[in-house]
Amino acid sequence: MNLRRFAETPVVRRGDHVIQGPDCAMDWQVRVRRGVKPGDLAFTERKLRALRRTLEEPNATDSFRTLIEQY
Numbered sequence: 001m002n003l004r005r006f007a008e009t010p011v012v013r014r015g016d017h018v019i020q021g022p023d024c025a026m027d028w029q030v031r032v033r034r035g036v037k038p039g040d041l042a043f044t045e046r047k048l049r050a051l052r053r054t055l056e057e058p059n060a061t062d063s064f065r066t067l068i069e070q071y
Contacts, residue, residue: 028064030055 030052038044058067 030048032038032041032044032048041047055067056064058064
């Protein structure tokens with residue numbers, strides 16, 4: 001319980017954001033997993049575009065960054 005309370009203090013939260021911030025700002029890609037050929041999947045390009053759009057704008061108020069910062 002004490003660790004949980006400590007994690008909620010401003011100093012620890014700031015440290016968490018400093019570490020997490022650059023990761024959230026990195027450019028990222030949605031790709032087919034290694035070992036799987038894109039031709040083996042149906043509608044590959046359409047699925048990849050839909051997934052990227054979903055991650056970029058998960059809902060009307062959030063972005064990729066706000067989504068990832070929750071974890």
